[in-house]
Amino acid sequence: MLYELNNVVRLFGSRTVLEIDSLSFKARKIYALIGPNGAGKTTLLNQLAFLDQPNSGEIRFRSAPVSYDHSSLTGLRRQVVLVDQSPILFSGSVWKNIEFGLKVRKIPKKERARRIKHALERVTMSDFAHQDVYGLSGGEVKRVALARALALEPEVLLCDEPTANVDREHQEIILKILSHANSVRHTTIIFSTHYLSQSRQLAHRTLLLQNGRLSKNLEENIFQARIIRRDERLKCLVNGHLIPFSDPDGLASDNRQLRVHVDPQKVKLKAFGQKPVLSPWIPGKITSLSKENGNIRIMVDVGLKLQILLSEDEFIAHPYQVLQQVGVGLDGLGVTLLP
Amino acid sequence: MDLLVDSLKSALLLLLSFDPELYEIVGVSLNVSFFSTLFAALFGLPAGFFIAFNSFRGKRLVMTCLNTLLALPTVVIGLVVYSLISRRGIFGPLELLYTQKAIIIGQIILIVPLITTLTIAAISRIDQRYRNTALTLGATYYQMGWVVFLEARFGIMAALIAAFGRVIAEVGISMMLGGNAKGFTRTMTTAMALEYDKGEFVLAVALGMVLMTFAFVINMVFHFLQGRLKSDAL
Numbered sequence: 421m422l423y424e425l426n427n428v429v430r431l432f433g434s435r436t437v438l439e440i441d442s443l444s445f446k447a448r449k450i451y452a453l454i455g456p457n458g459a460g461k462t463t464l465l466n467q468l469a470f471l472d473q474p475n476s477g478e479i480r481f482r483s484a485p486v487s488y489d490h491s492s493l494t495g496l497r498r499q500v501v502l503v504d505q506s507p508i509l510f511s512g513s514v515w516k517n518i519e520f521g522l523k524v525r526k527i528p529k530k531e532r533a534r535r536i537k538h539a540l541e542r543v544t545m546s547d548f549a550h551q552d553v554y555g556l557s558g559g560e561v562k563r564v565a566l567a568r569a570l571a572l573e574p575e576v577l578l579c580d581e582p583t584a585n586v587d588r589e590h591q592e593i594i595l596k597i598l599s600h601a602n603s604v605r606h607t608t609i610i611f612s613t614h615y616l617s618q619s620r621q622l623a624h625r626t627l628l629l630q631n632g633r634l635s636k637n638l639e640e641n642i643f644q645a646r647i648i649r650r651d652e653r654l655k656c657l658v659n660g661h662l663i664p665f666s667d668p669d670g671l672a673s674d675n676r677q678l679r680v681h682v683d684p685q686k687v688k689l690k691a692f693g694q695k696p697v698l699s700p701w702i703p704g705k706i707t708s709l710s711k712e713n714g715n716i717r718i719m720v721d722v723g724l725k726l727q728i729l730l731s732e733d734e735f736i737a738h739p740y741q742v743l744q745q746v747g748v749g750l751d752g753l754g755v756t757l758l759p
Numbered sequence: 760m761d762l763l764v765d766s767l768k769s770a771l772l773l774l775l776s777f778d779p780e781l782y783e784i785v786g787v788s789l790n791v792s793f794f795s796t797l798f799a800a801l802f803g804l805p806a807g808f809f810i811a812f813n814s815f816r817g818k819r820l821v822m823t824c825l826n827t828l829l830a831l832p833t834v835v836i837g838l839v840v841y842s843l844i845s846r847r848g849i850f851g852p853l854e855l856l857y858t859q860k861a862i863i864i865g866q867i868i869l870i871v872p873l874i875t876t877l878t879i880a881a882i883s884r885i886d887q888r889y890r891n892t893a894l895t896l897g898a899t900y901y902q903m904g905w906v907v908f909l910e911a912r913f914g915i916m917a918a919l920i921a922a923f924g925r926v927i928a929e930v931g932i933s934m935m936l937g938g939n940a941k942g943f944t945r946t947m948t949t950a951m952a953l954e955y956d957k958g959e960f961v962l963a964v965a966l967g968m969v970l971m972t973f974a975f976v977i978n979m980v981f982h983f984l985q986g987r988l989k990s991d992a993l
Contacts, residue, residue: 471891490900498897508888510906520906521896568896 421483422447422576422608423468428477430463430632438463438632440477445610447575450602452619453612455629461612462505464629465578468610469502498525501572505580505612507565509553514545517553518568525572539571542597559586566597577601579611583618595622620683620756641682641727645757647672656680656755659723661702664752671757678757684729686754689718690747691738701747706740722748762960770965780941781962785969788946791859791937792927795866800919803871807878807918808904822879828872833865833931840865840936857938862946865932870922877921881914882907913985920981924974 423445430438438460445451445468453461466472467479470486470493479486481496501521509517518539522532540546543563548556556564562582569577579598583591599622601607613619619626628635645665646657654672656665658680671678690701697703704722711717716735718728726748730738740746773781810821842848844855844864855861885907893903908915930948937944939953947966954963 466891469895471894493894494897494899497894500895501897502891502895504888504892506888508886508892510889510892511910520893520898524897524899524902572897 421445422481424478424480424483425467426478426480428467428474428479430460430467430472431475436632438467438474440464440634443627443634445608447608448602448606449624450598450609450622451611452623452626453610453629454614454619454626455612455635458631459629460632461629462580463632465502465580465610465612468576469500469578470496471502498572499574500576500578501569501574502578503562503565503569503580503582505584507561509556509561509564511553513550513552514540514556514564515549517564518571521568521572535571535573536567539567542570542600543567544593559590562586563590563594566594570597570601573605574607576608576610579609581612581614583613583615598622641684642679643682643724645678645680647674647676647678647757649674656757661722663702663750663755665755665757666752667757681756682726682750683754683756684717684727686751687726687728688749688751689720689728689730689738689740690749691740692745692747697745697747701749704746704748706742706744706746709740709742720746720748763964766960766964767968769961770968773961773965774968781965781969783942784945784947784950784966787859787944788927788948791862791866791933791946792923795863795870795926796919796923798863799867799870799874799922802867803874803918803922804878804915806871807875808882808908810875811879811882812904812907822876825872825876825879829876831869831872833869833929834935836865836868837932837935840868840932844936856936857940857944859937859944861936862933862944865936866926866929869929869932870925873925874918874922877918878911878915881911881918884914885910916981916984920977923977927973928970 421444423443425440425443427442428438428440429436453464455461463472467474470481470488473488481499486492486496510520515536518536519532522535527535536549537546540549543566545560545563545567548560548564553561553564562585566579566582577598582594582598586594595618598609598611602609609622611622643658647654648657648662649655650662654674655662656672665672665680692698692701692703702722704720704726706718707721707725708719709716711732715729715731718730718740720726720728728748810818840861841856844850844853844861846856855864889907889910890903893906898906928948930952933939933944933946933949934952937946937949939945939949945953947970951963951966954960954966
């Protein structure tokens with residue numbers, strides 16, 4: 421294991437901002453941390469970057485407990501780089517900013533130049549090499565900060581909301597850079613995001629943080645499934661229901677048993693009243709309703725406990741009730757095969 | 760009004776005639792001010808760094824004491840140092856009284872609190888993220904400190920300039936500990952006070968003009984460096 425966290429607690433004053441019972445990260449994987457503002461994502465990333473010390477509990481890196489004395493921390497930090505949500509660039513040129521981390525590692529000048537050029541190419545900012553950082557736009561600052569981290573070729577790259585405040589075009593560029601770093605350099609990536617779509621696009625595993633704690637809600641929508649062939653097409657059989665799926669990793673093969681994840685935000689819900697629920701809708705009964713960060717979390721019993729997230733507006737338009745009979749609609753976009 | 764205009768004219772002629780006495784006084788002033796600022800900086804800058812960087816018990820009290828010391832009158836410093844270095848003082852055998860060293864000691868005491876508090880202010884203004892960014896990029900604790908120093912360099916330079924301005928313009932310490940001995944401890948301010956007592960305004964006004972010119976030149980240099988260094992930090 422790359423990281424192991426056991427009973428890690430971080431307090432700010434008397435407020436508990438992070439409380440992780442047990443969590444581990446494997447090397448060479450991409451992890452996404454999702455959760456609302458104040459969920460503890462940044463606090464957790466700071467712990468993983470060895471920039472902050474837990475009040476209690478233990479963090480192990482490469483099976484060794486982390487020692488928080490200055491000399492040990494410098495050695496650990498040189499394997500891990502955190503790119504902040506609103507990165508700071510030192511005054512000076514873009515080149516000198518990227519060079520800083522290489523200089524403190526005493527990397528020879530020629531190698532420094534090679535890495536800086538390569539990193540700038542990766543973030544498509546080669547033309548900005550000798551420009552002063554004053555006057556760079558927010559998106560450019562973010563890309564320079566990413567280049568500064570990539571140039572160090574770290575074992576672990578931590579990114580706090582790497583696509584926040586970046587236009588859609590550059591969001592795609594940043595996500596591709598992270599994916600490339602993982603696939604080519606085998607860098608372990610741990611990034612936080614508000615977007616489940618990004619975590620699904622990129623991450624091998626997604627962790628949901630809520631109020632400083634790991635939530636099992638994401639895992640609750642993971643089910644055992646069997647891939648079967650119907651009408652010349654592969655379908656996924658979950659608890660007797662045939663549902664379409666997406667397969668980004670090419671895992672599907674006839675008669676294969678694996679797990680699927682159902683995105684709670686992509687599940688459709690329909691009230692049928694007294695009428696029978698017709699196919700392709702899956703009949704179910706609402707067992708609980710709760711409010712959560714501007715959404716309504718609905719638990720539907722379809723033979724399995726299925727979590728569904730509706731926006732408040734959707735809920736106001738269709739005020740579902742506990743014990744109501746409903747139809748659940750699943751399409752290929754909301755159901756993903758898991759390795 | 761005539762007195763001032765005549766004095767200004769005469770002072771200008773004195774300056775342009777390269778009067779050796781005038782330039783000797785300016786030299787003594789620059790010498791003691793330079794060394795007192797240098798030695799005070801050697802103590803005040805690290806102290807400011809330490810206080811700004813660390814949280815410790817009694818930090819608030821230390822800050823309050825430093826702020827109080829900013830208002831310390833020069834004559835009080837003069838009296839205290841005099842009592843220590845006069846013949847009957849514990850440092851009497853070192854025979855420091857009425858030397859440039861005595862002035863430097865007094866001026867160091869005067870400006871150490873100034874440099875320390877202004878350094879604390881300059882460092883505290885630097886966003887915490889600079890420290891974390893330097894650390895996550897692999898900097899050691901001292902390299903991180905250097906990054907913060909570079910980012911705070913204008914505030915620190917301003918602290919040093921303010922300190923230099925304070926000592927070059929002070930009169931109490933120089934008079935009490937230097938004794939205003941011609942050619943040895945006569946500074947611009949003590950000379951001006953003496954000339955005023957004698958009713959000789961010409962040299963006093965000439966020295967005043969030199970003082971103002973120094974203040975102007977130092978500020979020009981500061982602004983020039985600010986522009987140059989802005990794009991050349993790392």
